[in-house]
Amino acid sequence: MTNILKLTLACYTRLVGTQRAPGLAKAKRTLKWQRDPEGMRLRILEAAKQEFSAHGLAGARVDRIAAKAGANKRMLYYHVGNKDELYLAVLEGAYDKIRSEERGLDLEHLDPPEAIRRLIEFTWNYFLRNPEFLSLLQTENLARAKHLKKSTKVKSMHSPFVEMIRTVVRRGVDSGDFQVAVDPVQLYISIAALSFFYLSNSATLSVIFGRDLLDKKAKEERLAHMVGLVLAALTGQSAALFEIAKTPKSRAAVVQAV
Template identity: 55%
Template sequence: MPSPSSATAASAATIVELRTRDADRTQQEILRAAMHEFAASGLGGARIDGIAERAGVNKRLIYYYFGGKDELFLAVLEQTYADIRDAERELHLERLSPPDAVRRLVSFTWEHYLAHPEFLTLLNSENLHRARHLKTSSRIREMNSPLVQTLGEVLERGRREGTFRGGVDAVQLYISIAGLAYFYLSNNHTLSTIFGRDLMAPKALSERLSHITEVVMGYVLRD
C-alpha cells in the first residue's frame, strides 16, 4: 500500500491537474465567446461584460487570464490563425501530387472562409487598426512558417517533375489564393449590389471556387 505521504502527494497532483484542465477549458470558452463578440461588434464595440455573459463566466476571470480587451483581442486573433493552421496541417499536402496539393489548398481556403466568416471580420477589424495587435505577437510568424515551407516544397516538387513552372514564390502564391477568396467574401454585399447578382447563392459560390482554382492553376502549371 502507498504511504500516507505518497497518497497525499498523488491527491495534490490530481487536484492540480483538474484545476489546470478547468482553467484551460474556461480560457477556451472565453476565447470562443470573445471571437463571436469581436466579430459581431468590432474591437471598439465589443464589451467585456458581453463577452463574460456569452462565456458564462465572471468578467474578473477575463482580466485574470488575459489582462484586458486589447490583450484578449490579440489572443482571439492568434486562436483564429492557430485554427486554420491546424486544419491546413491535416491536409497533408506533402502526400499529394503537386497539382492536387495546390488544388486542395485552394478549395480548403475557400471552404474555411465560408465556414468561418468571423475570421474575415476579425481580419478586417485588425487591418483597420494597422495590425497593431499582431505586431506584438511572438506566435504569428511561427504559425505561418510551416505552411509557407510546405507550399514551397510542393512548388519545388512540381518544378522538378516538370508540371510547375519555376520562379513561383510560395508567399506570393498563398496571398493570391487567400486574396481571391477573401475579397469576394468580405465584399459580397457591395459586389452583389453593384452587379445585381446574389454572389452568395450556391451556384455563384461554386462558380467562384472553379474560377479561383482555374486562375491559380493557370499560373503555376507549365505551358
C-alpha cells in the same frame, strides 16, 4: 434602455446542479453557482471571438462578452485580462487554429496540379467554415496590426503552406506540369487573396452586383474560377484546365459563352 433586456435574453444560462451529493441523507442546500475555471475561460474566449468578429475591437462590448459567456464581467479580467488582452488572446487563438489545420494538409503524395487544387480548396473551405477568422484579420489590419506586432507567439507561428508551395512548384517544374517557377510567397498570398477578398467583401459586392454571392451556385462558380485561374497560369493549359472543374454545372458557368 433595452440593453439590459437584450443582455439578459442573449445570456448563456449556465445550468447549476440543484443538489450537491444527492446521496447524502441530509439534502444539501441548492448551490448558487459552480466553479469551472477552465470551462469559464473557454466560454469567455469563445464569446469574445464572436463579439470581436461581429463588431470589431472598438465596437465590441465587454458587457456583451460577459453576458454571452454566461459570466460576470469581472470574470473576464480575472481569467484573461482587459479588453485589449482579451482581443489579443482571441487573435492568437485564431492563428493557432488555422496553423494547426494547415499542418494537417498533406500534399506530398499528390501530383503538383492536384496539390495546388487541394490547397485552394482548403483555403476556400477554411474561410467559409470560419468567417470570424476573416473578420478578425480585417479588424487587426484596420488597426495596422498594432496588437499582432506585440505577440511573439503569433510571430513564431509560421504557415507551413509557403514551404509546401515551394516544394510543389519545384516538383511541378521538374515534372513539366508547370511552366513557371513562381515565387511561393506571392502564390500563397494570391491563393489566399482570391478566397479572402471574395468572402470578406461579399456583403458590399453583393450589393454592387445586385445578387447574392454566397448562394450555393455562386460559391461553386467561384471555387471553379479560382482553381482554373491559378492552374491555368501555372500549367499554361488554360482551356483544358478550366475544363476540369469538378461539376459540369460549375464548369459550364466558368467556361461560358461570353
